[in-house]
Amino acid sequence: MTTSSSPVRAAPSASDLKRRRARRTRLGNAAAYLVLGVIAVITLYPFYWTFITSLENTGNIYDAKLLPGSLSLRNYAAVFTGTTVPFWRMVVNSLVICAAGVGGSVALAALAAYPLAKMRFPGRDAVFIGILTLMVLPNEAGLIVNYVTTIKLGLLQVHGGPFGDALNTVSGYAAIVLPSLSSIVGLFLIRQAYLGIPQELIEAARIDGARELTIWRRVMLPLALPTIVAFAILEFVAFWNSFLWARILPLDGQMLPLSAGLLNLSGQFSTNSRAVMAGAVLTVLPILVVFLFGQRYFMRGLEGAVKG
Numbered sequence: 001m002t003t004s005s006s007p008v009r010a011a012p013s014a015s016d017l018k019r020r021r022a023r024r025t026r027l028g029n030a031a032a033y034l035v036l037g038v039i040a041v042i043t044l045y046p047f048y049w050t051f052i053t054s055l056e057n058t059g060n061i062y063d064a065k066l067l068p069g070s071l072s073l074r075n076y077a078a079v080f081t082g083t084t085v086p087f088w089r090m091v092v093n094s095l096v097i098c099a100a101g102v103g104g105s106v107a108l109a110a111l112a113a114y115p116l117a118k119m120r121f122p123g124r125d126a127v128f129i130g131i132l133t134l135m136v137l138p139n140e141a142g143l144i145v146n147y148v149t150t151i152k153l154g155l156l157q158v159h160g161g162p163f164g165d166a167l168n169t170v171s172g173y174a175a176i177v178l179p180s181l182s183s184i185v186g187l188f189l190i191r192q193a194y195l196g197i198p199q200e201l202i203e204a205a206r207i208d209g210a211r212e213l214t215i216w217r218r219v220m221l222p223l224a225l226p227t228i229v230a231f232a233i234l235e236f237v238a239f240w241n242s243f244l245w246a247r248i249l250p251l252d253g254q255m256l257p258l259s260a261g262l263l264n265l266s267g268q269f270s271t272n273s274r275a276v277m278a279g280a281v282l283t284v285l286p287i288l289v290v291f292l293f294g295q296r297y298f299m300r301g302l303e304g305a306v307k308g
Contacts, residue, residue, distance in 0.1 A: 109186035
């Protein structure tokens with residue numbers, strides 16, 4: 001009686017395992033890049049379509065296209081010359097609003113986050129949780145309250161006298177900026193960054209006689225600077241894109257920021273759609289430039305806030 005023995009497979013060598021692992025890695029990377037490429041196309045094509053349409057003079061603007069039918073800077077000239085909207089005045093308005101808004105919101109968030117992170121007092125955690133719960137409310141929920149408050153503060157009344165124009169300008173900027181100065185997201189991010197700072201540094205500064213504001217300015221701010229810069233970039237984008245609140249306020253056309261003022265390119269009886277797209281491209285460019293130069297700090301800041 002004979003027994004048949006099945007052939008024994010040889011164990012794969014180390015080089016075979018290495019080649020298989022490398023093959024799986026290449027396939028995984030190829031799949032990941034394919035998915036990322038699809039996401040990039042879906043994300044970037046609307047802006048690309050807006051850009052190439054802004055360079056055309058004729059043709060159907062609603063056609064999907066890869067290249068413009070014609071090339072011209074006529075639409076950009078229509079925006080720059082200010083025949084329809086005061087473009088350069090709106091740029092100045094946006095810069096002033098961004099400077100005041102970013103500076104004020106960063107200062108408030110950085111100050112408020114310090115006691116919530118490093119000082120002990122009754123109800124500290126309850127206060128922080130109560131602030132975080134407000135994040136579930138949409139921004140539109142506070143529009144009526146903010147509008148009434150703005151009127152009660154006298155920011156929308158017209159001032160006369162020799163300083164009337166200056167007062168109207170300052171109050172108009174304040175009416176746009178003040179309701180958006182408090183940022184729960186910024187408070188959360190900076191508090192998380194503060195929590196990652198060793199308590200021993202603060203205790204050593206207190207032993208040396210430093211007061212709380214001195215500790216905040218000389219210890220907390222430098223160590224949390226990447227997160228603060230990341231939050232400042234987020235706030236710049238938010239204030240630069242101010243639209244809904246600026247359109248709700250009964251402001252003069254000369255006081256509108258760029259994003260809100262470009263809506264006036266759409267007239268009541270006719271709309272220069274290509275000029276609107278040219279204005280949209282010009283509005284997005286400063287954001288891209290700021291993010292391009294601040295990308296490293298932005299990623300470091302968010303990483304530090306998450307780790308904290």
